[in-house]
Each structure stands twice: as C-alpha cells, then as structure tokens.
Amino acid sequence: MNFNKEKFFTVPELAKDLGLTERAIRFYESKGLVSPKRAGNTRIFSYGDRTRLKIVVRSKKVGFSLKEIKDFLDLYDVNSNHKQQAKNGLKIVEKRMNSLKDQYKEIDIMLNDLKGIKKELSRVMKYGRK
Amino acid sequence: MNFNKEKFFTVPELAKDLGLTERAIRFYESKGLVSPKRAGNTRIFSYGDRTRLKIVVRSKKVGFSLKEIKDFLDLYDVNSNHKQQAKNGLKIVEKRMNSLKDQYKEIDIMLNDLKGIKKELSRVMKYGRK
DNA sequence: TTTTAAACTTACGTTAACGTAAGTTAAATC
DNA sequence: GATTTAACTTACGTTAACGTAAGTTTAAAA
Numbered sequence: 001m002n003f004n005k006e007k008f009f010t011v012p013e014l015a016k017d018l019g020l021t022e023r024a025i026r027f028y029e030s031k032g033l034v035s036p037k038r039a040g041n042t043r044i045f046s047y048g049d050r051t052r053l054k055i056v057v058r059s060k061k062v063g064f065s066l067k068e069i070k071d072f073l074d075l076y077d078v079n080s081n082h083k084q085q086a087k088n089g090l091k092i093v094e095k096r097m098n099s100l101k102d103q104y105k106e107i108d109i110m111l112n113d114l115k116g117i118k119k120e121l122s123r124v125m126k127y128g129r130k
Numbered sequence: 131m132n133f134n135k136e137k138f139f140t141v142p143e144l145a146k147d148l149g150l151t152e153r154a155i156r157f158y159e160s161k162g163l164v165s166p167k168r169a170g171n172t173r174i175f176s177y178g179d180r181t182r183l184k185i186v187v188r189s190k191k192v193g194f195s196l197k198e199i200k201d202f203l204d205l206y207d208v209n210s211n212h213k214q215q216a217k218n219g220l221k222i223v224e225k226r227m228n229s230l231k232d233q234y235k236e237i238d239i240m241l242n243d244l245k246g247i248k249k250e251l252s253r254v255m256k257y258g259r260k
Numbered sequence: 261t262t263t264t265a266a267a268c269t270t271a272c273g274t275t276a277a278c279g280t281a282a283g284t285t286a287a288a289t290c
Numbered sequence: 291g292a293t294t295t296a297a298c299t300t301a302c303g304t305t306a307a308c309g310t311a312a313g314t315t316t317a318a319a320a
Contacts (some may be wrong), residue, residue: 151309153310172316195305195307196307235292
C-alpha cells in the first residue's frame with residue numbers, strides 16, 4: 001500500500017511538476033525548507049520532500065515569507081516533536097490557523113467589494129456613467 | 131449626510147490609524163497608489179484616499195504586490211471608467227475574483243492540514259509519540 | 261524674533277527571493 | 291576514449307518594498 005510513496009524525484013522533475021524553477025528549489029534547500037538526500041551530487045527528493053515543496057508553493061501564494069513557511073514546516077514534521085514540544089507546537093499551529101482565518105476574512109471583504117464593482121461596471125456598460 | 135466623508139487626514143495620522151509607517155505611505159504615493167492633495171507641502175488625504183490605503187493593507191496581507199494592487203485600485207475608481215473601458219474592467223475584476231477564490235482554496239487546504247496536525251499534536255501530548 | 265517641532269525631501273542602505281551567467285562534475289552516448 | 295548532456299556549484303546581479311540618516315521648510319510657540 002501507498003506504493004507511490006516510494007517514488008523519488010529530481011530537481012528538474014519537481015520544477016516542472018510544481019511550477020517552480022530549479023534555482024528556486026535549490027534555493028529553498030539552502031534555506032532549510034527541504035533536505036533532499038543525494039546520489040552522488042544529484043539531489044533525490046522523497047514524497048515527503050515533494051509535499052513540503054507543495055506547502056511552500058501554497059503558502060507563498062497567500063503571502064507567507066520563506067521564513068514563516070520554514071517555521072511552519074519545521075513543526076509540520078510532527079514526528080520530530082516530543083511531548084514537551086507538542087504543547088508549544090500546538091500554540092504555533094493555532095497562531096497560524098488564526099492568521100489564515102484572518103486572511104480568509106480579508107479575502108471575503110475584497111470579494112464583496114469586487115462584487116459591487118462588478119455590478120457597477122455592468123450598469124455602466126448598459127446605461128453609461130452616473 | 132455622510133458627514134465624515136468630508137474629513138481629511140495627514141500622513142502621521144493615517145500611519146497610526148492603519149498600522150503603516152509614514153515612509154510606507156509616502157512610498158505608496160510615489161508609486162501612484164494614492165494621490166493626496168497638498169496644503170503647502172503637507173499631504174492632505176481624503177476619505178477615499180484612506181479607503182485606498184486600507185485596500186493596500188488588505189491586499190498586501192494576502193500576498194499581492196504593489197503593482198498588482200495599483201492595477202486593481204486604478205479600476206476600483208469606477209467613476210473614471212467609461213462604457214468602452216467597462217468591459218475591459220469587468221474582465222480584470224473577474225480575473226482578480228478568481229485569483230482571490232484560488233487563494234481561498236489554498237487557505238482551505240492549509241487549514242485542513244493544520245486541523246490534522248492539531249489532532250496529532252494533542253494525541254502526542256496525551257499518549258506520547260507513535 | 262528666535263526656537264521648536266512637524267511634515268517633508270533627497271538619497272543611500274537593506275532584506276528577501278530569486279535570476280543569470282560561467283564554469284564544474286559525472287554519467288551516458290557515440 | 292571523446293563528446294554530449296544533465297545536474298550541479300560558485301558568485302555576482304536584480305527587483306520590490308521599504309528603512310534610515312541627514313538636512314530642509316513651514317508654521318506655531320516661546
């Protein structure tokens with residue numbers, strides 16, 4: 001089961017796959033966002049690495065900095081967390097969830113604004129201005 | 131009616147009010163995001179200017195660049211649009227709405243992920259790892 | 261009128277997030 | 291064995307979005 005989780009990926013593969021440049025991926029590694037293994041000098045990404053990169057892409061789309069994303073990814077790897085750290089991790093998760101919910105709200109407001117503008121524009125198209 | 135819409139604001143006022151630095155506000159003006167009037171050399175912001183700045187703040191939070199925000203603001207000022215331009219404006223609005231809806235989805239996914247992590251962390255806190 | 265203070269104008273500096281060239285290594289193909 | 295080719299490593303360059311310092315103007319207060 002979970003057969004495909006044993007698949008591995010290279011930088012150019014993931015670049016095409018995830019819509020990133022190779023440079024970006026290597027840059028993310030240099031910043032500690034992913035830590036692929038090596039086969040000689042070639043980077044070998046696991047399925048988990050790929051998932052992490054996808055999280056990077058998603059997070060960037062909604063405006064998180066690489067630093068913020070790294071902080072998140074570090075705790076995303078729950079297995080590396082022990083009991084003592086779990087409580088702290090929980091706080092961080094909740095903080096991030098709140099941050100995301102805030103963005104949710106901002107987007108909501110903007111979508112509503114846009115709805116109004118859309119109406120107005122439609123009206124202008126039909127009857128002209130004012 | 132709409133009494134407060136006749137109020138005016140200065141840079142330091144808006145900075146405190148909107149959680150921006152004075153530098154940032156002046157920078158936004160230099161980039162054409164707002165165009166306050168002047169009283170001597172002092173900038174005078176209208177209520178509309180303030181609204182525009184609030185849109186800037188909101189948009190930045192969800193990851194839009196100043197360039198993108200400017201494009202949006204330019205069309206937000208619907209009154210400057212004529213019939214011919216309205217159709218084009220409509221397309222831009224719809225594009226932006228789609229972009230926002232996309233971000234909505236990304237946030238949704240991340241919130242779900244976080245829910246899972248939260249559960250896992252709670253479990254770890256109770257019973258330890260694995 | 262001198263002082264003070266508030267908003268302002270250069271203008272150089274900084275950080276993040278890569279882009280881009282130029283040369284290197286290592287494996288595969290001819 | 292020579293040559294491509296594919297991933298790689300410096301390392302300098304670039305753009306966005308301001309920060310920061312230093313000096314300027316303008317009006318109000320002393």
